[in-house]
Amino acid sequence: MNHLCRFFLANVLFLSSFNLLASTVEDVDACVDDDKGCIDTRTWHFKLSVGYGERSNPLHGGNSLPIYLIPDVYYYGDRFFFDNGILGYSLRQRSRFELSAITKLNLERAYFAENLTGFWLGNQAVSGSGDIGFMPDPGDSDSTGGSSELTLSIEDVASRQWAVDGGIQLDSYPYENLHVRIQVLTDITGVHHGQHANIRVATPLHGRFGLIELGAELHFKSANLINYYYGVGPRDQGVPPAYYYEGSSVWQPGLTVAWHYPLADKWTWVSTGRMQWLGSGMSDSPLVERRHVSSFFTGVQYRF
Amino acid sequence: MSAKPEVCIVERADQQCQQMLHVHWIAREEKTVCLALEEKELQCWQDTYEGIYHEPIEWPVQGLLTLRNGYGDVMVHLEISTQSLRPRQRRRLGSPWSIF
Numbered sequence: 001m002n003h004l005c006r007f008f009l010a011n012v013l014f015l016s017s018f019n020l021l022a023s024t025v026e027d028v029d030a031c032v033d034d035d036k037g038c039i040d041t042r043t044w045h046f047k048l049s050v051g052y053g054e055r056s057n058p059l060h061g062g063n064s065l066p067i068y069l070i071p072d073v074y075y076y077g078d079r080f081f082f083d084n085g086i087l088g089y090s091l092r093q094r095s096r097f098e099l100s101a102i103t104k105l106n107l108e109r110a111y112f113a114e115n116l117t118g119f120w121l122g123n124q125a126v127s128g129s130g131d132i133g134f135m136p137d138p139g140d141s142d143s144t145g146g147s148s149e150l151t152l153s154i155e156d157v158a159s160r161q162w163a164v165d166g167g168i169q170l171d172s173y174p175y176e177n178l179h180v181r182i183q184v185l186t187d188i189t190g191v192h193h194g195q196h197a198n199i200r201v202a203t204p205l206h207g208r209f210g211l212i213e214l215g216a217e218l219h220f221k222s223a224n225l226i227n228y229y230y231g232v233g234p235r236d237q238g239v240p241p242a243y244y245y246e247g248s249s250v251w252q253p254g255l256t257v258a259w260h261y262p263l264a265d266k267w268t269w270v271s272t273g274r275m276q277w278l279g280s281g282m283s284d285s286p287l288v289e290r291r292h293v294s295s296f297f298t299g300v301q302y303r304f
Numbered sequence: 305m306s307a308k309p310e311v312c313i314v315e316r317a318d319q320q321c322q323q324m325l326h327v328h329w330i331a332r333e334e335k336t337v338c339l340a341l342e343e344k345e346l347q348c349w350q351d352t353y354e355g356i357y358h359e360p361i362e363w364p365v366q367g368l369l370t371l372r373n374g375y376g377d378v379m380v381h382l383e384i385s386t387q388s389l390r391p392r393q394r395r396r397l398g399s400p401w402s403i404f
Contacts, residue, residue, distance in 0.1 A: 031392075037395055037396060038394060038396070039395075039396050040392075040393055041317075041392045041393065041394055043391060074396065076394055078392065081398070083398025083399075084398050086398050093394070100397065169397065171395070171397050181397075
């Protein structure tokens, strides 16, 4: 872990500790007056969105992921919660912050999947084994072997595995209509041996137009994580050493916008978009074709 | 020992219940006993066959009502609780669009 990573994690932990200490005298339930954003506990919530969307794929040979259905499934007990793949246990609950231990699927592997089925179910067949028939396109490299000209398709390299990350999540509500979320995660499955931290600031705006949520986020991904997914080396059998690449840690900023407009009792119009910039430690990889990832979805949502 | 009621009903889970608790106990022989809710002593009786407690209390979400002898041993216990008509609410921590 480099110095920048340690600096970031230390600041995150300091901020967490400060929030915890500052709130020890406050123990008020945050949801007393049917606040927006509050949900019933001990109840399974299930929503299904139908429409069309895409998540661009920044990798050579990777197709954009079409999205037709988005399930939204969550259950919250008094402390335990499951929310769209995040499994968590709230360690401290206060009116202005909540500290939780969480585990979640690392979605980096999704770029190596070919379609929605692969995206959801982790279809291993969509990535090549990398040990047969590798023949780099001569046009992909110049005579000097400059790394910036070398490109590889995901079909040319060994399969990358799904990983599960675990760590802490701090949700803070310093002002009304402002939600700050910090996650500090590490690989708990021994796949990429890396760390991931992110901070997200979101503000929901309610009005006659429905609900619009604007968000900004900054992700830090450690060198081990980036190198496992986007590095190229001897594990990728058949790939010439000229294509080898060692990934380095990255900072990835992103912007999100979501719009919910109620149509009827159980029906809501939903639109969402996200743009994320990848950072040179990842985008310099011969596997990576684009420097950003964009996602959008629009459709209707039904609440069961 | 009997307690009435054993459950206090509130509208919402975050509401505190304050209600009369009526406890009646009878013993076959004279006893010196104390009634307690968890660790809080409510009332003691000396050398008697029967006792009645009838006072308003702050109802616990879940609490053990115990009758202890002079040595502090639990002779009998009952559980009382607060239940709500609506489930407790809490903030949602995940994002509907986390798959992105």
